[in-house]
Amino acid sequence: MRTTVYLPFLLTGALVVLGRLGSGRLSPRIAAWTLVCCAAVVAASSAVAVAILASPTLARLPMVAHIGRWPVAAVATRSPVPPWLSLVAAVVVVGIVISVAGTAWHLAAQLHAGRSARRGFDRSAPSGLAMIDDPDPLAYALWAPDRRHHRVIVSTGMVRLLDPQERAAVLAHERSHLRHNHPMFVAVATLARAVHPLLGSTAVDLRYALERWADEDAATATSRPVAASALAKAGLATLGQHPAPMIEMALHGHAVPDRVAALLDEPPHHRPWAWALVATALVAAGACLWATHDTELFYEALRRS
């Protein structure tokens, strides 16, 4: 419990750095899967580690000590965690619980809002492609847990902007988001970020990887230059629209030009980075399990004293 419990926090930092470096060098599909799974594991490990650090504070409460059948005084004297640290950890645990609960509620609200939008489409667009009359070039994938309710929403502005091949590329891009359930990836990463704010950087990397994944699917359906030109045209047409860019994408840098440039090049393949990310996550999980085991032993020993 002494040292292993601190490992997950160090490894969160390592994951963030590795994620930023590695995501541009992996194939998008592998990058996305690796980032989301590692983020989830590291977030969970960090949460458990904080709880372990907080446990002496909780264990000292007379009611808890009574349930656990260990002497209150012994916790104070024999705990390997300094009392001030344990108190800070307890506050952090409360913060994490509130943050995760709030995020989960927010995600559920979005899902519900999506459902009412989808119901509006059910009559006018039974086939899965919905058009809205809007001069702005818009193309969205509206996701739902039931596959049959997936919709691709395209504006008349977008349709007029592109030639037939480019329209096919845009459709393929949005369908890829739906087919591979990308919004689920984003939901998991958002929850991971609720546990540990640093993982917000990993969430940005993940969103970029998901867009690249859908771009690659669009390129497969049409061709790389066609997908590139569709994306470039759509990007240029939306330049005036969003004067304040979303903070997330701004953190990543020039996302759309990067994506277009990537489509004009060959896709990357280097595998070793994926294993570095996975190894980090596994070590974090392992450290967490070890620390949990140690903690159990600690409280067992307390009970017997």
Next chain:
Amino acid sequence: MVALWAADGAMTPAKVQAAMGGDLAYTTVMTILARLHEKGVIERTKAGRAFAYRPIVAEADVVAEHVRRLLDRGQDRTAVLQGLVDGLRPEEGATLRTLLARADAARAAAEQG
């Protein structure tokens, strides 16, 4: 449907067939349009001997409002809705124009080769 929406007015089956690139037979296009009309997705008016079909836009405007509300709901809207392009900065325009020229060149080369 996409061909109908892209047009600015009502279209006869012949025009729809042409807009779709002539991949489908005339009778197929006619059948699809008739079925869409039965479902209430498009409306038609007589134009000479054939019908001219027009998509029912009014419904879509209501839906657009739903979508707009979804989009305006703060930063993290991508649990449900993922867009093609999000938040471009003005300085990215020049880069994009250069890249678009490259893409056009690549397409032209591919079509010739």
